Amino acid sequence: MDRSKALAALSALAHETRLDLIRLLTPQGAEGMAAGQIAETLGIAAPRLSFHLSALEQAGLLRSRKVARNVFYSVDAHCIGSTLSFVLNDCCCDHPEVLAACAHRADPLVQGVGAVSGTAKT
């Protein structure tokens, strides 16, 4: 992921409503959710939702597909992951403390990172 794409993705993520959208859509996987259902779930007016969905899609964080009258939106997991990886790798130069703080959580899937980064000076 290049710099301008990462910046666009970060800008898109830096908004409460759009973060809510990511939070709602990520568990839905590739199938995603129709705009109308999203609007109902989050209690957002249609034009406002359209605006934010479009912002996320333009940043590459969402994909959309039409099904009959509905438009289903789903997250692009790779884009989100690459964006975070960009901050870790390109901006923070894989700084051990940053990696450790990022991995410092309950999920055993990522615990390995904190463990390995014992080289951190604290």
Place this chain on the structure above:
Amino acid sequence: MDRSKALAALSALAHETRLDLIRLLTPQGAEGMAAGQIAETLGIAAPRLSFHLSALEQAGLLRSRKVARNVFYSVDAHCIGSTLSFVLNDCCCDHPEVLAACAHRADPLVQGVGAVSGTAKT
């Protein structure tokens, strides 16, 4: 890290100049760098630099300390890591594909994540 702090940190990161600041300051560690030297290195006018440093500090991403006439700024590695962790954990629900994409890089320190998350369907 709570939601509003993570949002503030993401907003602060979503700017080219401030990303440049993080990129410059992270390798400097806890010692950091004086504002004047930062301005000279990046070629930024003093008031503009002050504006962005202040934005990052208010978001918790930077710390500052005065030494004689200089003000040294350094990154708060824990805050950056926690912010990324917030997106992974709270927003993306530790979605395997997101974790895999985040870990998909050259640094062996994080390769473990991608390896373990072999459960991702891809």
Place this chain on the structure above:
DNA sequence: ATGTCAATTCAAGGCTTCTTGAATAGTTGA
């Protein structure tokens, strides 16, 4: 064809962010 439904686009307004030059505060050394 027509009515209905899902979603987007448009236009206006209000608000926030960013940049710039000028002015200010605080510190050091002569």
Place this chain on the structure above:
DNA sequence: TCAACTATTCAAGAAGCCTTGAATTGACAT
């Protein structure tokens, strides 16, 4: 004290973002 230096604050203007209601597009069923 005074001059020099470092950094921040201030004010103004430009630019961009967000929200809202109204209008529009496109698809479906009768």
